[in-house]
Amino acid sequence: MAEVEFSKDSLDRLQKQIDFIVEVDKLKQIYRQTYITDGTRKENDAEHSWHLALMVFLLAEHTFEQKLDILHTMKMVLIHDIVEIDAGDTYCYDDIAALDKEERERKAAARIFNLLPADQAKEVWELWEEFEEVRTPEARFAAALDRLQPLLLNYASAGISWQEHEVKRCQCLKRNNHIEDSSKVLWDYAVRVLDDAVKKGYLAD
Amino acid sequence: MAEVEFSKDSLDRLQKQIDFIVEVDKLKQIYRQTYITDGTRKENDAEHSWHLALMVFLLAEHTFEQKLDILHTMKMVLIHDIVEIDAGDTYCYDDIAALDKEERERKAAARIFNLLPADQAKEVWELWEEFEEVRTPEARFAAALDRLQPLLLNYASAGISWQEHEVKRCQCLKRNNHIEDSSKVLWDYAVRVLDDAVKKGYLAD
Numbered sequence: 471m472a473e474v475e476f477s478k479d480s481l482d483r484l485q486k487q488i489d490f491i492v493e494v495d496k497l498k499q500i501y502r503q504t505y506i507t508d509g510t511r512k513e514n515d516a517e518h519s520w521h522l523a524l525m526v527f528l529l530a531e532h533t534f535e536q537k538l539d540i541l542h543t544m545k546m547v548l549i550h551d552i553v554e555i556d557a558g559d560t561y562c563y564d565d566i567a568a569l570d571k572e573e574r575e576r577k578a579a580a581r582i583f584n585l586l587p588a589d590q591a592k593e594v595w596e597l598w599e600e601f602e603e604v605r606t607p608e609a610r611f612a613a614a615l616d617r618l619q620p621l622l623l624n625y626a627s628a629g630i631s632w633q634e635h636e637v638k639r640c641q642c643l644k645r646n647n648h649i650e651d652s653s654k655v656l657w658d659y660a661v662r663v664l665d666d667a668v669k670k671g672y673l674a675d
Numbered sequence: 676m677a678e679v680e681f682s683k684d685s686l687d688r689l690q691k692q693i694d695f696i697v698e699v700d701k702l703k704q705i706y707r708q709t710y711i712t713d714g715t716r717k718e719n720d721a722e723h724s725w726h727l728a729l730m731v732f733l734l735a736e737h738t739f740e741q742k743l744d745i746l747h748t749m750k751m752v753l754i755h756d757i758v759e760i761d762a763g764d765t766y767c768y769d770d771i772a773a774l775d776k777e778e779r780e781r782k783a784a785a786r787i788f789n790l791l792p793a794d795q796a797k798e799v800w801e802l803w804e805e806f807e808e809v810r811t812p813e814a815r816f817a818a819a820l821d822r823l824q825p826l827l828l829n830y831a832s833a834g835i836s837w838q839e840h841e842v843k844r845c846q847c848l849k850r851n852n853h854i855e856d857s858s859k860v861l862w863d864y865a866v867r868v869l870d871d872a873v874k875k876g877y878l879a880d
Contacts, residue, residue, distance in 0.1 A: 484864060487733050492831050494729065495712040498722045507700040517703045520725035524699070524753050528692050528795060541746040548729050590733060626697050659689060 483587045490585040496555045503561050503635065507626035515551040515559065518619065522547035525615045532655045533614070535607035542597075543608040549594050550601045550612065553578040561635070562645060604648070614652035618660055621646060625663050629672025638674045639664055688792045695790040701760045708766050708840065712831035720756040720764065723824065727752035730820045737860045738819070740812035747802075748813040754799050755806045755817065758783040766840070767850055780807075809853070819857035823865055826851060830868050834877025843879045844869055 500515040526543045551559075556578035560567045579598060583591045600609050621642070624631050632642070642664050650657035667673040705720040731748045756764075761783035765772045784803060788796045805814050826847070829836050837847070847869050855862035872878040 480860070481864075484737065484860060488827065488864070491726070491730060491733065492712060492827055495726070495828065495831070497725075498711050498718065499713065499715075506703050507697060508704065510704075513703065514722070516722040516725045517719070520702075520721045520728070520753065521696070521700070523725070523728055523749070525696060527750050527753060528696065528791070532689065541749070544728070544746070544749055545732050548725065548732060586733070622693065622697055623700065626700070655685070655689060659686075659693070 486585060486587045487590070490582070490590075493582060493585055494552055494555065497552060500551070500554045500559055502559050502620070503631050504620040504623045505627040505630050507623055509627040509630050513623065515554055519548055519551055521619055522550075522612070522615050525619060526612070529615065529653075529656065530611070533607070533611045533653045535611060535652060538607055538611060543612050546597045546601050546608060546612045547615065549597055550616070552582055552594075553598065555582060604651075607652075610648075610652040614649040614656055617646040617649050618656055621660055621663060625667050625672065628670075629667055632667070632673045636674070639668050642673065691790060691792050692795070695787070695795075698787060698790055699757055699760065702757060705756070705759045705764055707764050707825070708836050709825040709828045710832040710835050712828055714832040714835050718828065720759055724753055724756055726824055727755075727817070727820050730824060731816070734820065734861065735816070737858045738812070738816045739858060740816060743812055743816060748817050751802045751806050751813060751817045752820065754802055755821070757787055757799075758803065760787060809856075812857075815853075815857040819854040819861055822851040822854050823861055826865055826868060830872050830877065833875075834872055837872070837878045841879070844873050847878065 497519070498514050498516040501512045502515060502518060504513045504518070505511065506513050506517070523544050526540060526547055530538055530540050530543070553575040554560075557571070557574035560571045579595060583594045583598070585591075586594060600606055601612055604610055604613050620631075631637075643661070646660055646664075647657070649660050664673060668675045702724070703719050703721040706717045707720060707723060709718045709723070710716065711718050711722070728749050731745060731752055735743055735745050735748075758780040762776070762779035765776045784800060788799045788803070790796075791799060805811055806817055809815055809818050825836075836842075848866070851865055851869075852862070854865050869878060873880045
């Protein structure tokens with residue numbers, strides 16, 4: 471296959487992949503509302519995506535979905551926030567920003583994913599849409615972790631982000647109850663964390 | 676399986692997994708010598724690990740290894756730097772720090788990985804050792820990407836880190852030539868990037 475490897479098309483393909491890989495470095499500058507556990511600064515999307523991928527690896531046994539495709543779920547969480555490079559992070563309790571979120575994100579997906587060779591652009595786009603639609607077992611599990619992870623960080627950082635945004639326990643429960651669509655165990659755990667956060671004064675009742 | 680899910684052992688298992696997941700959040704505060712592409716700050720290990728996992732996904736076609744296990748490689752890069760939470764990042768051109776690197780990292784692995792339930796602690800430990808020993812196709816590909824990624828970032832940030840450490844082209848070639856053990860295409864690409872970096876004055880000849 472050496473000849474193919476050195477063909478102009480092959481180099482062109484690699485260059486497109488590298489262009490994408492370098493472009494998405496910008497995800498490291500997209501900051502979320504959640505603080506890292508030591509409370510010193512906000513978390514960015516690249517760190518968040520790494521954390522989710524690790525959680526897919528370690529917590530997959532807790533979903534009740536049958537035959538979860540772990541690699542597929544991992545790919546999904548690795549790319550799920552890339553559109554925020556252009557569209558920005560929309561805070562989950564910000565109803566006004568949510569209005570044009572979909573349009574902003576689709577435009578971002580079109581620009582960024584199309585840096586890749588066509589087949590990979592299609593694969594990444596489909597992974598992203600699958601994540602957004604939350605209809606498959608993998609997307610439901612990815613969504614559950616995407617809710618659980620900031621909850622763990624908010625608890626560990628003594629609720630700084632909850633307090634900054636004056637979030638209450640009932641909002642947290644409503645926002646995060648999709649965890650239950652993928653895992654009863656993780657949802658019960660999340661509820662216990664929120665209850666304890668209220669007890670400790672991290673979260674308003 | 677509901678009874679098992681709610682047993683004390685099962686909750687204890689989940690708590691251990693969560694303890695590990697929260698502990699490794701500290702990887703977001705372990706800074707490397709490489710700058711992110713816009714040159715404004717150094718990259719941390721969590722971001723770097725996310726970037727590598729994405730590269731496993733997108734560049735796997737370029738290794739000449741037969742039947743590469745992509746999920747296995749992805750798990751490896753997600754956990755490969757976790758020991759640096761205790762052991763710190765050892766700069767690749769620092770020969771003195773390299774002397775006790777292994778001892779520091781093994782001690783860190785023992786503390787951090789053992790937060791997990793025993794079976795997962797074993798799995799993560801084996802993945803980490805496999806990465807360190809660079810003997811399997813997956814470890815060789817992970818190592819290749821671990822070299823290529825900072826090279827791409829150094830080039831994109833106009834060589835700030837190369838200049839800070841007065842690194843020369845010949846050192847870069849020697850340090851990174853392991854890329855060739857997994858992929859001729861990626862190695863040829865890396866050499867072209869280094870040549871261009873010299874031309875542009877980012878890297879000393």
